[in-house]
Amino acid sequence: MPIIEVSNLEKSYGSLWALKGISFQMKEGEIFGLIGPNGAGKSTTLKILATLMPQDRGRVEVAGYDIIREAPKVRKLISYLPEEAGAYRNLTGREYLRFVAELYANATGKDEKEMFELGIELAGLGTRLDDKVFTYSKGMTRKLLLARTLMVVPKLAILDEPTSGLDVMNAYEIRERIKEFSRERGVSVLVSSHNMLEVEFLCDRVAIIHRGIIVEAGTPGELKEKYNAENLEEVFVRASRRVSYG
Amino acid sequence: MGELWIMFRKDLMDILRDRRLLTAVVLPLILIPLLFGIIGSSNHSTSVSVRVIDNDNGEYSRTLVAFLQKNGIEVNESSPVTLIIPAGFSKAIESSTSPELIIQVDLSNPLDFKTVRSAEVVKGLVLRFGSGVLPSLKSKFKIEVGGSVLNVEPSRYISSLLRGPLAVPLVLFVVAIYASQAVAASVAMEKESRTLETLLTLPISRRSIILGKIFSSIAFSVLVLASLAVSFGVFTRLSPYSRNSGSLFVSLAPLLFFSVGTFLLFILMLLTSLLVSLFTLDVRSALSIAGLVEVVYLIPVIVLFSGAGLSGPWGILVKTDPGYTPVQAFLSAVAGDYFMALGALVYLVLWNAMVLKLAVWVFDSGVLMTKRIDAGHLRWLVRIKM
Ligand SMILES: Nc1ncnc2c1ncn2[C@@H]1O[C@H](COP(=O)(O)OP(=O)(O)OP(=O)(O)O)[C@@H](O)[C@H]1O
Ligand SMILES: [Mg+2]
Numbered sequence: 277m278p279i280i281e282v283s284n285l286e287k288s289y290g291s292l293w294a295l296k297g298i299s300f301q302m303k304e305g306e307i308f309g310l311i312g313p314n315g316a317g318k319s320t321t322l323k324i325l326a327t328l329m330p331q332d333r334g335r336v337e338v339a340g341y342d343i344i345r346e347a348p349k350v351r352k353l354i355s356y357l358p359e360e361a362g363a364y365r366n367l368t369g370r371e372y373l374r375f376v377a378e379l380y381a382n383a384t385g386k387d388e389k390e391m392f393e394l395g396i397e398l399a400g401l402g403t404r405l406d407d408k409v410f411t412y413s414k415g416m417t418r419k420l421l422l423a424r425t426l427m428v429v430p431k432l433a434i435l436d437e438p439t440s441g442l443d444v445m446n447a448y449e450i451r452e453r454i455k456e457f458s459r460e461r462g463v464s465v466l467v468s469s470h471n472m473l474e475v476e477f478l479c480d481r482v483a484i485i486h487r488g489i490i491v492e493a494g495t496p497g498e499l500k501e502k503y504n505a506e507n508l509e510e511v512f513v514r515a516s517r518r519v520s521y522g
Numbered sequence: 523m524g525e526l527w528i529m530f531r532k533d534l535m536d537i538l539r540d541r542r543l544l545t546a547v548v549l550p551l552i553l554i555p556l557l558f559g560i561i562g563s564s565n566h567s568t569s570v571s572v573r574v575i576d577n578d579n580g581e582y583s584r585t586l587v588a589f590l591q592k593n594g595i596e597v598n599e600s601s602p603v604t605l606i607i608p609a610g611f612s613k614a615i616e617s618s619t620s621p622e623l624i625i626q627v628d629l630s631n632p633l634d635f636k637t638v639r640s641a642e643v644v645k646g647l648v649l650r651f652g653s654g655v656l657p658s659l660k661s662k663f664k665i666e667v668g669g670s671v672l673n674v675e676p677s678r679y680i681s682s683l684l685r686g687p688l689a690v691p692l693v694l695f696v697v698a699i700y701a702s703q704a705v706a707a708s709v710a711m712e713k714e715s716r717t718l719e720t721l722l723t724l725p726i727s728r729r730s731i732i733l734g735k736i737f738s739s740i741a742f743s744v745l746v747l748a749s750l751a752v753s754f755g756v757f758t759r760l761s762p763y764s765r766n767s768g769s770l771f772v773s774l775a776p777l778l779f780f781s782v783g784t785f786l787l788f789i790l791m792l793l794t795s796l797l798v799s800l801f802t803l804d805v806r807s808a809l810s811i812a813g814l815v816e817v818v819y820l821i822p823v824i825v826l827f828s829g830a831g832l833s834g835p836w837g838i839l840v841k842t843d844p845g846y847t848p849v850q851a852f853l854s855a856v857a858g859d860y861f862m863a864l865g866a867l868v869y870l871v872l873w874n875a876m877v878l879k880l881a882v883w884v885f886d887s888g889v890l891m892t893k894r895i896d897a898g899h900l901r902w903l904v905r906i907k908m
């Protein structure tokens with residue numbers, strides 16, 4: 277059974293159709309990349325998958341559960357990192373991680389302590405973890421949120437531009453972590469990104485989305501071959517052009 | 523229960539540590555005196571009538587009655603306010619030995635502030651009459667409600683009610699004002715710090731999210747109130763009325779209905795504040811909006827305490843305001859109509875269920891993600907209110 281099954285997904289914001297019927301499947305244990313230019317509809321897709329808002333048309337299933345009718349079941353399996361997010365300003369990083377660990381432990385029966393300790397390790401904030409979140413830099417907050425997302429070892433992690441705002445070292449480390457996590461614990465990861473290097477390193481398969489339509493999908497190798505390109509960046513530019521100019 | 527408790531603890535910690543909530547502590551300090559200011563200052567031109575029992579039938583008693591009539595008071599046999607002029611009244615004035623008048627007030631129910639007002643008007647006129655004839659002229663009050671007699675001035679009646687039988691609803695009311703500020707702030711903080719999106723994808727039910735905020739806000743406001751009470755020594759003032767003025771006895775059932783009604787209204791106020799503040803973008807506008815919600819629900823109480831009548835289309839509107847329902851439950855229970863009293867409570871429960879459902883719907887429908895609605899624009903209304 278695929279972990280994600282999306283068919284003919286459509287979504288509008290008022291009169292603007294952000295998604296015009298996209299379909300894709302994601303296998304369990306896979307790292308799947310959604311790439312596309314600004315405003316293509318990546319975040320919109322991820323929000324729908326994260327049960328934040330219902331789609332207008334089409335079917336979306338996560339692990340066989342309908343995203344609308346069975347949203348509470350879906351929420352136990354996923355962990356979502358929004359594109360722009362924060363943590364509770366007046367809590368310390370440690371308190372924030374504990375809050376989330378408690379919630380997941382309560383809902384799924386997983387071991388709270390294990391998740392919490394994994395979170396502390398993933399965050400890598402050292403003693404700063406005991407400071408209030410409002411004293412953190414942007415990158416520190418991002419690391420805390422990433423740790424929060426991954427520590428619960430979800431069936432499906434939904435990461436919207438996970439490394440945005442992180443420096444090279446941290447971004448590198450996080451990518452390694454995500455990959456390792458997926459391999460070792462069988463976590464499926466859906467990730468959106470602008471960074472083609474990142475996507476090429478991380479993803480088993482990618483889909484290129486442009487103006488609410490998926491224009492290409494396949495493994496990075498397949499796509500490079502098809503477009504006779506050196507790297508994904510070239511594929512991305514050519515595929516997007518092809519749509520833009522007919 | 524588990525997830526609600528987790529949510530409750532997180533929210534309480536978050537709001538207790540937020541400095542901006544000091545505003546939430548200050549606003550009620552303005553709002554409450556304002557409310558009582560309105561109650562105290564309102565002067566209605568509604569016709570005041572009085573029943574006169576003239577046991578004196580002398581020169582001065584007739585002058586007094588004429589004086590009252592000249593000042594627009596109707597002498598009416600069926601008025602709930604009775605002025606008893608004792609025998610020998612005129613003689614006492616002539617010999618300057620401070621005579622005593624008795625003003626007896628029969629309240630149809632403990633919340634019959636209209637009659638209390640009338641008695642106050644009569645008293646004012648009697649004093650004016652006295653200042654022209656004999657300054658030491660005294661009047662004594664007897665306020666009768668459902669069998670118990672209270673010897674207090676009409677102006678003291680409301681405060682003796684609030685110190686006595688209505689103390690529980692009063693405390694609930696103050697807690698409610700603080701709590702609805704806190705709940706609005708708590709929601710706005712989720713939006714401001716961009717945690718709401720994550721929260722809505724965590725494995726926790728919408729209902730627990732909402733109730734976690736409601737209960738933590740109640741806990742917050744109880745803490746605030748307790749600390750205020752200690753620092754202002756409010757407890758010493760609220761201590762049992764010690765002056766020998768008789769005490770007002772209201773039977774238990776109506777009070778129970780009133781307290782339960784006030785509590786339900788209180789939860790409704792919190793739910794509404796929560797719902798509205800979902801559409802604000804920052805803590806400050808959320809606090810103002812919560813103030814507005816409070817006023818909407820408090821209009822009936824203000825109208826009632828000011829002694830205005832509740833008739834005509836306005837009256838009907840005020841009576842359908844859930845803010846009136848606890849009073850309705852109380853009055854029905856006083857009149858022995860428990861069916862109606864229960865109905866009033868059910869009405870409030872329905873309102874609560876409706877607003878809770880609406881809030882859950884707002885979360886599920888995704889309007890918070892797709893639409894930009896900024897209720898912060900309504901802040902101008904709050905400014906007018908002030
Ligand atoms: N809340 C909203 N209200 C109105 N329009 C929106 C809203 N959110 C997104 N859109 C529009 O929907 C389209 C898709 O947006 P989306 O955020 O999914 O793009 P994206 O691929 O994530 O872009 P980026 O790379 O910049 O993050 C855009 O045209 C955007 O303007
Ligand atoms: Mg995006």
